[in-house]
Amino acid sequence: MARITLDNLAHSYLPNPKGEEDFALKQLDHVWNDGEAYALLGASGCGKSTLLNIISGLLVPSRGRVLFGDRDVTRADTVERNIAQVFQFPVVYDTMTVGDNLAFPLRNRGMDAGFVAAQVQKIARMIGMEDVLHRKARGLTADAKQKISLGRGMVREDVNAILFDEPLTVIDPHMKWELRTQLKALHNEFGHTMIYVTHDQTEALTFADKVVVMHDGRVVQLGTPEDLFDTPEHTFVGYFIGSPGMNLLDAEVSGHMAHVAGHAVALGGSYKALTGRVQIGVRPEFVTLAEGDEGLPVTIRRIEDVGRHQILRADFAGTPINAILPEGARVPAGANRLKFQPERINVYADDWRVAPLRSVATPQKEAV
Amino acid sequence: MDKVQNNKAWFLVLPVLVLVAFSAVIPLMTVVNYAVQDTFGNNVFFWHGLGWFEDVLTDSRVHGALGRQLMFSGIILAIQIPLGIAIALCMPKRGFWASVCLVLMALPLLIPWNVVGTIWQILGRTDIGLLGYVLSGLGIEWNYARNAVHAWVIVVVMDVWHWTSLVALLAYAGLQSIPQAYYQAAKIDQASRWKVFRYIELPKMQGVLLIAVLLRFMDSFMIYTEPFVVTGGGPGSATSFLSIDLVKMALGQFDLGPAAAFSLMYFLVILLVSWVFYTVMTNLDKQEGK
Missing domain, CATH: 2.40.50.140 (Nucleic acid-binding proteins)
Structure with a gap:
């Protein structure tokens, strides 16, 4: 686990960005403290997912550096960064069973079988899928699949951070609340740094200690829910x-x-x-x-x-x-x-x- | 309001019935008719029952053609499906070169069968064909008109050249439909390239691959023009596949009865295989719920 520092970061999807407006992510300096739960809030298309993908290493920023602790990881790949990420739409490996899906990230890292089995049981209990562990993931409902995706994100204990990219979009409201509670419980137990992207303010305000509001490729305010309510730093907030x-x-x-x-x-x-x-x-x-x-x-x-x-x-x-x-x-x-x-x-x-x-x-x- | 009963409406279906009758039912029934009768010419026919079917079923010539046919379909499927997938995996995903690749891949598919046959017939000749010339220049005694193995090689290579594109394009379409998030998730999960293929790409391509196998099986099972142009079914009957043999029997020898019985069984085999594929495919869909 580590503090994540974004130093002078900016990103454009164009090869030769000319002006400010070509940047999906405008210049940004930010520190994510180790072990805190953040919500990254903003309207669709404001650069939230871009920022997330830069942190996880799926995207190399056009400018600036990403530091984990004191180490520069700007060009390091996801594996090296040891980050878990959950995406907006469920990603499951259809031909595997639910259990194999959960075990996949651990087995790829060569963890021993006993540990994998115990970890899979634990996560299955958390997402309420213990009884379907041996079933093929193909043909499960969208929210069951998304629970598997969430489970795969949480199954590794040693990650530097867990990133969530609007993970509860496809989950029904009652389950949403329950899973969010589970995520908070997980956060309290392991103290992973969590960054939770959403455009839903209720989700952001209930999940996070600190909320980062983004607007038009820029971070406009970082604060507690009270700060955002009482003293919005920007009219957008x-x-x-x-x-x-x-x-x-x-x-x-x-x-x-x-x-x-x-x-x-x-x-x-x-x-x-x-x-x-x-x-x-x-x-x-x-x-x-x-x-x-x-x-x-x-x-x-x-x-x-x-x-x-x-x-x-x-x-x-x-x-x-x-x-x-x-x-x-x-x-x-x-x-x-x-x-x-x-x-x-x-x-x-x-x-x-x-x-x-x-x-x-x-x-x-x-x-x- | 009472429902109006007007049976005259049935007349509106008549054009379709006539069309289907003339295009499918009557020709097929003519074949059935030939298959159960015998003639000594002068348009005089007499009943022969299932005799022709028995003859065909026990005919070693037909057995040989069927064996060659199954081997040919087996070989080209075994080459084209993996090769097509490999090509699709290597093609660029977007941009200028993706379009170039697509056009290049589509080219062989646009060439008529007999032209493909002619191209390879000439290409394989040692006197004026580049391939034959090079092979004999390398010291190989290349002669596809006399050597059965060479004849097979050229027919198989020709079919691979002509049709692998179809498999590649279908597989490519299947690959393109995989959302980027799957690859990203695989990266996060630290999956190897092989695992990405095995657990993401292959399962997602399953549907299109089944269609590719079905299309390639049916097409190769009915292949006629290309081997006919290149080898004429020879040397001997080494490359006489079912349809070549059928045409020889029906038009070469004018054995209408056996040929009709033969083609009916041929038709049934294709129908059966297509049905098996269809069942497998729909079952796979159903399995999604299990």
Whole structure:
């Protein structure tokens, strides 16, 4: 096991990348601490799988280095890196039995038969397939096959890291939860470094200690689930995480106040003069109905009851604003104003968060 | 509303019935008709029962042709299937050279049978053919018109040249359909090249390979034109395969009765083999559930 360092990494699938936009993975420096469980979250096509394949050695990056501990493995192959990886779609060896499938990575490494048998039993118990060990893998259902793939990923104990590339896409929801729990248990038991790629925020937030959010080939934020919720470093994190995502409004910010389409909004801190596209962002959880002259005038479009709470969809000067109201809250007829909790408002300049003055300044972009 | 019963609709099926009758049923029945009758000419036929079938079944000439036929099909399958797979494995997966390879591979398939025969007939000659000239230049007494082994060699090599492409293209299509993730997973699992072939590529190609075997078996079992052009079935009857023998019997000797009985059994053998293949293939599909 080892710490994994990505040093100045960048990758393009083109042989001669010209500009920034030719890179599937933009320049990236990152350290994956030994033994932590990470989720790599982002929309489809943002470079998550590229990054994963570079770490596992299936892909050689166009630029930069990959270090395991202090060793440069940029050009080392998968075998040398000793990494396990589980793919999005089930990969099983059809003509082998379930047991042989699980034993395959161990036998290829010349482990002794007794150890292989014990290990296969253990993993089979974990994925709930003890009774089908002697059955041919051909013809099993997609989620059974994916469980075998997961099992093959976990069967080796000495791996440097286990990488999961959206492994639960084809598994049904109830089983998803169970397997994720198993993965966490495995992580707690062996302390492998785990990197779990997903586009599902619930999956990411429940699985990982730390979540890495990627957007457009770039890591935009690394943090705990709370960090991502409270202080999204990038507008993408704001609206990608949360349901519905963060409300973003174009604004002019001066000192303690923001002006949104001529209306003043109080902020939780004081800001220096900003240039570029300035926006304020507030999560729907911190938007409430207002009375009298308070808040912003809006047109309420509809209210959706989603069980534990209600989502109010409104429109402010052409920009949608969502608010989350408690279950059973009544919206009075004629209600047409919404207000934001000032200390929950984040300010963004050109999509990156600006920290208020006089608080512990975390300069933008370096949070990555 | 009541369902309208109109039996006139049956007339709409008539064109198909007529077409199938004239293209398949009537010719086949004519053959059946010949197979159970005998004639001394003048279009006078009399009943002969299963006599011709008995004759054909006990005819050592037919036995010889059948033996040669099975050997020929066996040999070309044993060469073409592994060779085709090997070629498919060596072909580039994508890019300019993949297209070049595909076109080159398809070329032999586009050449008509009799032209293939003529090409090899000339190629194998020692006086004007490159192959024959080189072989005799190497000191080999090459003569496919007199030496039975040489005749077999040239017929087999010709068939391999003509049809291995088909197996290779089918296998190539099978290989192309394997998702990249399988190879990646195999790398992660540290599988050797042989294991990748044995546990990923071969099982994934199984379906197309069965089709390749079936096609090649049927085609080789019915082969006529190419050996006829190259060796004419000789020397002696060394390369007289079933269809060559059949044509000799039917048109050369005009033994309509035995030839008809012969061709019916020939037809049944092919039908039987195809059925066996079909059953094996569908059973393999079913096994997926076991």
